[in-house]
Amino acid sequence: MPKLGVGPIRRKELIAATIAIIHESSLNEPTLAAISARAGLSTSIVNHYFKTKQKLLEETFRELAGVFIGEFALSIASAKTPIDKINVIIDANFAPSQCTPEVVSAWLWFWARVPINDAFAEIEHTVDNHVVNEIKRALQPLMSEGDVEDFAEGIMAIMYGFWLRFAFDPKKLPVETACRITKDLVASRISEYQSDIA
Amino acid sequence: MPKLGVGPIRRKELIAATIAIIHESSLNEPTLAAISARAGLSTSIVNHYFKTKQKLLEETFRELAGVFIGEFALSIASAKTPIDKINVIIDANFAPSQCTPEVVSAWLWFWARVPINDAFAEIEHTVDNHVVNEIKRALQPLMSEGDVEDFAEGIMAIMYGFWLRFAFDPKKLPVETACRITKDLVASRISEYQSDIA
Amino acid sequence: MPKLGVGPIRRKELIAATIAIIHESSLNEPTLAAISARAGLSTSIVNHYFKTKQKLLEETFRELAGVFIGEFALSIASAKTPIDKINVIIDANFAPSQCTPEVVSAWLWFWARVPINDAFAEIEHTVDNHVVNEIKRALQPLMSEGDVEDFAEGIMAIMYGFWLRFAFDPKKLPVETACRITKDLVASRISEYQSDIA
Amino acid sequence: MPKLGVGPIRRKELIAATIAIIHESSLNEPTLAAISARAGLSTSIVNHYFKTKQKLLEETFRELAGVFIGEFALSIASAKTPIDKINVIIDANFAPSQCTPEVVSAWLWFWARVPINDAFAEIEHTVDNHVVNEIKRALQPLMSEGDVEDFAEGIMAIMYGFWLRFAFDPKKLPVETACRITKDLVASRISEYQSDIA
DNA sequence: GATGAATGAGGGTTCATTCAT
DNA sequence: TATGAATGAACCCTCATTCAT
Numbered sequence: 039m040p041k042l043g044v045g046p047i048r049r050k051e052l053i054a055a056t057i058a059i060i061h062e063s064s065l066n067e068p069t070l071a072a073i074s075a076r077a078g079l080s081t082s083i084v085n086h087y088f089k090t091k092q093k094l095l096e097e098t099f100r101e102l103a104g105v106f107i108g109e110f111a112l113s114i115a116s117a118k119t120p121i122d123k124i125n126v127i128i129d130a131n132f133a134p135s136q137c138t139p140e141v142v143s144a145w146l147w148f149w150a151r152v153p154i155n156d157a158f159a160e161i162e163h164t165v166d167n168h169v170v171n172e173i174k175r176a177l178q179p180l181m182s183e184g185d186v187e188d189f190a191e192g193i194m195a196i197m198y199g200f201w202l203r204f205a206f207d208p209k210k211l212p213v214e215t216a217c218r219i220t221k222d223l224v225a226s227r228i229s230e231y232q233s234d235i236a
Numbered sequence: 237m238p239k240l241g242v243g244p245i246r247r248k249e250l251i252a253a254t255i256a257i258i259h260e261s262s263l264n265e266p267t268l269a270a271i272s273a274r275a276g277l278s279t280s281i282v283n284h285y286f287k288t289k290q291k292l293l294e295e296t297f298r299e300l301a302g303v304f305i306g307e308f309a310l311s312i313a314s315a316k317t318p319i320d321k322i323n324v325i326i327d328a329n330f331a332p333s334q335c336t337p338e339v340v341s342a343w344l345w346f347w348a349r350v351p352i353n354d355a356f357a358e359i360e361h362t363v364d365n366h367v368v369n370e371i372k373r374a375l376q377p378l379m380s381e382g383d384v385e386d387f388a389e390g391i392m393a394i395m396y397g398f399w400l401r402f403a404f405d406p407k408k409l410p411v412e413t414a415c416r417i418t419k420d421l422v423a424s425r426i427s428e429y430q431s432d433i434a
Numbered sequence: 435m436p437k438l439g440v441g442p443i444r445r446k447e448l449i450a451a452t453i454a455i456i457h458e459s460s461l462n463e464p465t466l467a468a469i470s471a472r473a474g475l476s477t478s479i480v481n482h483y484f485k486t487k488q489k490l491l492e493e494t495f496r497e498l499a500g501v502f503i504g505e506f507a508l509s510i511a512s513a514k515t516p517i518d519k520i521n522v523i524i525d526a527n528f529a530p531s532q533c534t535p536e537v538v539s540a541w542l543w544f545w546a547r548v549p550i551n552d553a554f555a556e557i558e559h560t561v562d563n564h565v566v567n568e569i570k571r572a573l574q575p576l577m578s579e580g581d582v583e584d585f586a587e588g589i590m591a592i593m594y595g596f597w598l599r600f601a602f603d604p605k606k607l608p609v610e611t612a613c614r615i616t617k618d619l620v621a622s623r624i625s626e627y628q629s630d631i632a
Numbered sequence: 633m634p635k636l637g638v639g640p641i642r643r644k645e646l647i648a649a650t651i652a653i654i655h656e657s658s659l660n661e662p663t664l665a666a667i668s669a670r671a672g673l674s675t676s677i678v679n680h681y682f683k684t685k686q687k688l689l690e691e692t693f694r695e696l697a698g699v700f701i702g703e704f705a706l707s708i709a710s711a712k713t714p715i716d717k718i719n720v721i722i723d724a725n726f727a728p729s730q731c732t733p734e735v736v737s738a739w740l741w742f743w744a745r746v747p748i749n750d751a752f753a754e755i756e757h758t759v760d761n762h763v764v765n766e767i768k769r770a771l772q773p774l775m776s777e778g779d780v781e782d783f784a785e786g787i788m789a790i791m792y793g794f795w796l797r798f799a800f801d802p803k804k805l806p807v808e809t810a811c812r813i814t815k816d817l818v819a820s821r822i823s824e825y826q827s828d829i830a
Numbered sequence: 831g832a833t834g835a836a837t838g839a840g841g842g843t844t845c846a847t848t849c850a851t
Numbered sequence: 852t853a854t855g856a857a858t859g860a861a862c863c864c865t866c867a868t869t870c871a872t
Contacts, residue, residue, distance in 0.1 A: 832872100833871100833872085834870105834871095834872090835869100835870085835871085835872100836868100836870085836871105837867105837868085837869085837870105838867100838868095839865105839866090839867095839868105840864105840865085840866090841863100841864080841865075841866095842862105842863095842864090842865105843861100843862080843863090843864105844860105844861085844862075844863105845859100845860090845862095846858105846859100846860095847857100847858085847859095847860105848856100848857085848858085849855105849856085849857085849858105850854100850855095850856085850857105851853100851854085851855090851856100
């Protein structure tokens with residue numbers, strides 16, 4: 039096992055601190071002072087390891103995206119039926135690693151800035167494409183192309199909506215409940231769709 | 237009809253500018269410079285009319301909340317069946333006044349700051365209570381108390397999720413489509429629920 | 435008795451408010467907002483009656499100086515012996531009208547700004563000359579010219595020192611005590627001076 | 633001898649500049665712009681070293697108070713007779729370090745703000761207690777308790793009065809003269825007091 | 831006679847960044 | 852590798868002033 043130099047360690051620490059501070063500051067711009075204080079380091083360290091704040095944020099977003107795509111890739115292969123595939127996708131979206139308030143806040147923060155930050159936009163675009171494509175591929179056997187589009191939008195909307203609640207709602211809806219509700223809604227719609235066809 | 241003095245007019249203008257700038261700055265803190273420039277006025281004017289930035293933002297949130305509650309109140313009375321009531325609630329949430337990118341962004345911005353801003357929290361709390369109560373009241377005839385809770389959460393999640401897309405997604409999903417998808421999902425789930433019971 | 439128009443009345447009110455606010459703000463620059471609020475008027479009124487803040491302050495200082503000179507002039511004529519004259523001067527300095535915290539604060543405020551405000555300097559100069567001359571005239575029969583100078587400085591210093599305490603010291607030393615202590619110190623010094631001569 | 637890093641040096645420079653600027657601005661609120669310009673540094677440096685203007689001012693006052701208490705402590709031990717002790721106290725008050733226009737202006741400025749600034753109040757209170765106690769201790773052998781109080785007030789008043797002149801009077805009364813006058817006044821009063829008793 | 835509308839200058843503070851060590 | 856020194860831009864806010872009414 040390769041021993042990490044102090045560099046990569048510090049980078050990880052700073053990225054973790056960034057995510058934490060984004061959440062704590064309620065979608066306000068996280069300050070380097072807060073981030074480095076959280077990491078127990080001086081402010082200048084950011085310049086040392088990431089050159090600019092923007093670069094630190096990009097790395098943070100890339101890290102988030104990487105973990106998410108990872109969750110996704112792991113399970114999708116094993117599913118057989120369309121319904122199974124959809125459920126696996128839903129499970130990935132509600133994976134514990136993706137549903138902590140800190141992670142959700144960070145996702146929202148980056149997502150909100152996509153329109154004014156090209157680097158963020160590119161990362162987000164890649165992830166979004168990936169997810170939407172997987173959903174569509176799973177749905178294709180079940181319905182017409184136009185319906186697939188709508189259906190995918192609906193599923194995404196439900197999951198985004200629950201994420202919002204995970205980030206901000208003090209009632210702390212359990213992830214499992216959210217996951218179940220999502221699956222139920224999707225299953226109901228699919229079964230109804232199929233009976234409509236028949 | 238009472239003629240508005242220049243005061244109320246300027247206040248309206250500044251509130252409108254605030255909403256616009258919140259959207260444009262992608263959930264960054266809107267600056268008074270940007271807001272007043274948008275309104276074609278000097279920065280000092282905010283102190284003149286609102287005393288502080290915080291007060292301006294509170295007024296802005298109150299305005300948003302008022303309009304939303306208004307949409308809501310108008311239509312709810314006319315609905316007869318539970319399904320009708322749910323659909324009326326969904327219509328209110330997807331009313332054109334609530335689904336422009338500017339308005340959605342503003343809602344998200346205020347919502348995100350609820351945990352760190354007591355004045356915002358109070359306004360949000362009032363609105364949230366109102367909406368959740370209406371949904372629950374509509375669902376009560378249809379299902380058990382525990383299921384009502386879950387169902388309400390699901391409906392809210394869908395709508396929140398679509399709102400997120402309205403705010404940020406460049407694909408500009410039509411509001412009508414979102415509304416229809418939501419209603420379909422809800423209707424499917426209800427009809428399935430009822431056949432499960434039977 | 436001539437009836438005052440509203441103009442002179444407002445001017446008096448604003449001058450009184452200015453003195454009060456100078457004291458309350460602890461030698462900070464009094465703001466027009468505070469002054470006019472105290473007078474129950476709008477800010478713009480100052481421009482209306484005094485044109486500028488500087489002019490208002492000058493008028494205020496002139497008013498203070500006028501009252502002081504008045505106290506002074508009233509009593510000086512009646513004194514016969516040098517000691518009597520000195521005591522009359524001390525009494526004038528400790529006259530009730532001159533020893534309220536508000537008035538003392540105002541004096542200090544203007545006095546402090548003499549070096550950077552020519553208009554204030556001129557007013558102060560006139561008053562100072564007047565007082566010093568009276569003290570010297572009273573002392574001349576008692577001692578040599580050089581000693582007169584020193585003695586006058588000492589008397590002024592005592593009185594200024596007590597004024598400082600009136601303005602700021604929470605112990606609220608009674609004016610009568612201050613007056614008596616001053617007179618005692620002066621009388622002791624004079625009697626010792628005379629026994630030294632003899 | 634510990635070598636000072638640049639930090640302590642800058643802090644000293646900024647404190648010195650603060651005192652100078654308070655004097656120059658004639659008891660107006662000193663601005664950070666003026667202070668840092670005087671120190672040849674940028675405005676932001678204050679945040680770097682003192683965090684806030686208030687903190688800078690507190691440090692400045694603490695510095696003034698420390699030097700004064702130092703003057704005081706040095707000499708008090710060596711005095712034997714009550715009169716000697718009083719004179720030593722007077723010398724300390726008129727020590728060159730305490731009688732420059734800059735230092736006196738600063739004292740007055742802080743003193744004036746004691747009623748509205750708790751941090752200043754605490755510092756002032758400590759110093760004031762110290763001085764008054766020393767004076768009283770010196771006078772106790774000479775007179776009754778009630779007289780001690782009055783006498784101490786009188787001595788303080790004289791010194792405060794002279795200080796005022798040092799700060800603002802362009803005639804620039806020599807410190808030595810002020811010191812001598814004060815001692816003479818005190819000595820006269822004491823000797824007369826004693827002959828009254830006898 | 832009196833006020834509200836509106837502004838521009840200047841205040842303290844925050845913050846990301848650069849640089850020398 | 853890591854930090855403190857230092858700055859300039861931008862922020863919100865205060866304030867005296869001008870102007871129209």
